[in-house]
Amino acid sequence: METKPLPREAVLIVNAQSRKGEAHFAEAKALIEKAGIRLIAAHGVKNPDHMAETVRTAVESGAPMVIVGGGDGSLSGTVDELVGKDCVFAVLPLGTANSFARTLGLPLDVERAIEAIAQGRRRRIDLGMIDGDYFVNAASMGLSPMIGDTVPHKLKRYLGRVGYLLWAMKCSVGFRAFRLVIDDGDKEHRLWSTEVRILNGPFHGGVELSDDADVDTGEIVVQAIVGRSHMRLAWDWYAKFFRLRDRNAHTQEFRGKSFRLSAQPPQRLSIDGEVLAKTPFTAKVAGGAIEVAVPAGG
Incomplete structure (x- = not known):
């Protein structure tokens, strides 16, 4: 079945922070x-807490497409507003890692990303859910929340992924492993772990972590x-950063x-870089929850 072309009108909403x-x-x-x-409108949002409200207003006004500029946290924090709505998410x-953009096959520089959106197509994708909260890309527990919750904003802003790495080394000194229980509905799996990732796509932290996760698998x-x-x-x-042969060992x-x-x-x-929940929780997939703009060949 042929999908409708991407809209030629949109609202631009950028996390200016x-x-x-x-x-x-x-x-x-x-x-x-x-x-x-x-x-139709363009908003440079100075306070990230107002991003979701700004997107909600754009969707409710009838915008056929909303272009959201920011990192994975900005995208995850606003995507709830498009679930069940006739509005394309571009x-x-x-951001720093841009994991969701990597999953969608989008270029990471502004000009080429906009070209890809303008010449692209619609794609219906899944979202992840933590309890009742939708997310676009990945959630994690272990060392990652400790890093995300404490990393200085200037270190993240100016050094990007290198800044995360430096802060991770500092945080790892006092970190301890935990006992994990995963209940799949049929069986409880019990194991020691140092980090758990809940993946709706292959990338987390800008690194491809899974060969099997994707946004349209259900x-x-x-x-x-x-x-x-x-x-x-x-x-x-x-090993995953350099894609070594035994990276899944x-x-x-x-x-x-x-x-x-x-x-x-x-x-x-x-959840996509923002510490928003704690155990215990339910992680699940919301199949075909939204339509996104992807490159024509993506």
């Missing part, structure tokens, strides 16, 4: 108009780093539509 948002807001407006998309990657992937060793966790990130994956996760001691959960 994201790593590149403020610098690229004016540039993005000009490039979008030049690419043949008429902007992504302008302006399943969610739970990936655990097995064991109590900090070295295993460090090796896993290193210390991970165990579970695929399905819904899982109940708990941990001892209890763990906080980072």
